[in-house]
Amino acid sequence: MKPITVLLAEDHTIVREGLKALLLSDPGISVIAESENGRHAVELTLKLQPDVVVLDIAMPQLNGIEATRQILKQRPSTKVLILSAHSDDAYVESVMALGASGYLIKQTAAQNLSIAIHAVHKGDKFFSPSISRRIEDQQKNARRRGGPKASATPTKLTNREREVLQLVAEGQANKGMADLLGISIKTIEKHRQSLMEKLNIHETAGLTRHAITTGIIESNVQTATLLSGKKS
Numbered sequence: 001m002k003p004i005t006v007l008l009a010e011d012h013t014i015v016r017e018g019l020k021a022l023l024l025s026d027p028g029i030s031v032i033a034e035s036e037n038g039r040h041a042v043e044l045t046l047k048l049q050p051d052v053v054v055l056d057i058a059m060p061q062l063n064g065i066e067a068t069r070q071i072l073k074q075r076p077s078t079k080v081l082i083l084s085a086h087s088d089d090a091y092v093e094s095v096m097a098l099g100a101s102g103y104l105i106k107q108t109a110a111q112n113l114s115i116a117i118h119a120v121h122k123g124d125k126f127f128s129p130s131i132s133r134r135i136e137d138q139q140k141n142a143r144r145r146g147g148p149k150a151s152a153t154p155t156k157l158t159n160r161e162r163e164v165l166q167l168v169a170e171g172q173a174n175k176g177m178a179d180l181l182g183i184s185i186k187t188i189e190k191h192r193q194s195l196m197e198k199l200n201i202h203e204t205a206g207l208t209r210h211a212i213t214t215g216i217i218e219s220n221v222q223t224a225t226l227l228s229g230k231k232s
Helices: 013-024 038-048 064-074 089-098 106-121 129-145 159-169 174-181 185-199 204-213 220-228
Strands: 004-009 029-035 052-056 079-084 102-105
Touching (some): 004 013, 004 106, 013 029, 013 106, 029 038, 052 064, 052 106, 064 089, 079 089, 079 106, 089 102, 102 129, 159 204, 174 185
Parallel strands (some): 004 029, 052 079
């Protein structure tokens, strides 16, 4: 039987190498490519067309939520499996609404990643146990209330504004953003002004704090905690 082809997108080299080593022990899985940023992950997916993309949420240049959006819009047959240090309902709901096939918490990924890849490749959904329990509880509560759970309030930012927000928070200058996104500096300035008005945040430091608190980028503290294997 042909092995499941996997693209592994994770910006922390130590974490990525550890996950790759786990997957190499499964003869039914072939890791055909790796990426350390979301934009490159999208490009590789479109070029190599893997069966499954294992995608971190907080990555440089393009976070996992936006990468999921772009991958599934351009290649809906690919299965996206989210890997994240964040288990907040908002993150789970965002990526599942976009069509992701599963969501794994990094702290438990070692035990579940291979199983999850096989499951989503078959067309099933897969969640870390803690997330599965929350989803079941939410569904039970919704049934008791006699209706579906209310959907989250949609984000006010456009896809491009979210991309610009992430790049601003990462310290990119307008020219660097324009080159990366393939648009003019004037257009970058318009997007930047628009997102500032929508968020009512008018300085770069405030945009960076917003990006961290909403999980678009990771703070140094979050990164250090993850690599040390400790819970925050």
